[in-house]
Amino acid sequence: MHIFITRPLPNIAYHLLDEEGITYTIWDKDVPQTREELIELSLKADGIINADASKFDHDLLEKLAHLKVISLTSVGFNNIDIAAAKKFDIKIGHTPNVLSQATADIAFLLLLATSRKAFFHHKRIINGTWGMFQPTGGLGIELYGKTLGIFGLGKIGLEMARKCHHAYGMNIIYHNRTSNEDAEKELNAKYVTMDELLKESDVISAHSPLTEQTKGTFNKDAFGKMKSKAIFINTGRGALHVEQDLIDALNNKQIWGAGLDVFEQEPTSTVNPLLYMENVCTLPHIGSATEETRARMAELAAKNLIAALKGYKMPAEVKKVM
Numbered sequence: 001m002h003i004f005i006t007r008p009l010p011n012i013a014y015h016l017l018d019e020e021g022i023t024y025t026i027w028d029k030d031v032p033q034t035r036e037e038l039i040e041l042s043l044k045a046d047g048i049i050n051a052d053a054s055k056f057d058h059d060l061l062e063k064l065a066h067l068k069v070i071s072l073t074s075v076g077f078n079n080i081d082i083a084a085a086k087k088f089d090i091k092i093g094h095t096p097n098v099l100s101q102a103t104a105d106i107a108f109l110l111l112l113a114t115s116r117k118a119f120f121h122h123k124r125i126i127n128g129t130w131g132m133f134q135p136t137g138g139l140g141i142e143l144y145g146k147t148l149g150i151f152g153l154g155k156i157g158l159e160m161a162r163k164c165h166h167a168y169g170m171n172i173i174y175h176n177r178t179s180n181e182d183a184e185k186e187l188n189a190k191y192v193t194m195d196e197l198l199k200e201s202d203v204i205s206a207h208s209p210l211t212e213q214t215k216g217t218f219n220k221d222a223f224g225k226m227k228s229k230a231i232f233i234n235t236g237r238g239a240l241h242v243e244q245d246l247i248d249a250l251n252n253k254q255i256w257g258a259g260l261d262v263f264e265q266e267p268t269s270t271v272n273p274l275l276y277m278e279n280v281c282t283l284p285h286i287g288s289a290t291e292e293t294r295a296r297m298a299e300l301a302a303k304n305l306i307a308a309l310k311g312y313k314m315p316a317e318v319k320k321v322m
């Protein structure tokens, strides 16, 4: 058996593959492979471990229909046409649970940093604009006892809700398609409609997957319903919000601030206005980027791949479109 690995991985993945006698080609250049290169290397493989944002659309999957498995090193699978993968009998694996804490840490970090304009103040030191003490300048807002609205209270959303509830006594409200009874019991979380979530939250944190239904949820209309002191956090996917509408809402002071780990286009342009706003903190999609979490993701991705190649039940198979 031979596989293609689209980015160098933590060593645990290679140990597991070596134990099974599975050989591999690793793309170790510091630019992503082109679609043509991906096809060429995958045609020689029985499976792929994919750590790349490449779109596996119907056309690409048809060309790679010989593959037994595509094992993702991510929990999100919005870059894969799952229906097409089913049609061509290619199994898809992903990495839920093992990255929930680390990703929620980044959501929490962005919330705290945004509420205190931390990245703006850091830039003042670097730019030499520290200046004199200003009793009324660059002030943040506090989180104690405020209301956190979670859009997508699943595994990561729950970890974020726990942190905010225990650290700041925040009240938790949420909107999903189905209710999360465990979170209701544990955190006294309240299920609300989308309109109530927008109107009642002091902080909205987006944690749903990117799907046809959730794309563009946070648009002009949604920002218009939010409190003028509200903070918007997105560690889900950039396309959950409409970037220009977010920029307008911040400029028009319809909302107070935003913390983003994700962008519509990644990498985002260095002239994106969001990178230069006082009330916005941005990170380059690093939700799962700790040594421990990335090792767990690599391990699970390798186990998913091995199970699929051997015809066993995969530890974490993507079974249906969300």
Ligand SMILES: NC(=O)C1=CN([C@@H]2O[C@H](COP(=O)(O)OP(=O)(O)OC[C@H]3O[C@@H](n4cnc5c(N)ncnc54)[C@H](OP(=O)(O)O)[C@@H]3O)[C@@H](O)[C@H]2O)C=CC1
Residues within 6 Å of the ligand: 075, 076, 077, 096, 097, 099, 100, 103, 151, 152, 153, 154, 155, 156, 157, 175, 176, 177, 178, 179, 207, 208, 209, 210, 211, 213, 214, 235, 236, 237, 261, 262, 285, 286, 287, 288, 322
């Ligand atoms: N920034 C980063 O580095 C990372 C980002 N992510 C992103 O976080 C996402 C969530 O991951 P995880 O928490 O593990 O996933 P889960 O499946 O555990 O949670 C997703 C939640 O979203 C809800 N949801 C799905 N569709 C809708 C909808 N149409 N409207 C409202 N709620 C919806 C689901 O509830 P229900 O089904 O009841 O609607 C569920 O509660 C990933 O898909 C990925 O995009 C993940 C890891 C790292």
Ligand SMILES: O=CC(=O)O
Residues within 6 Å of the ligand: 073, 074, 075, 076, 077, 099, 287, 288
């Ligand atoms: O964005 C990362 C993921 O795991 O999904």
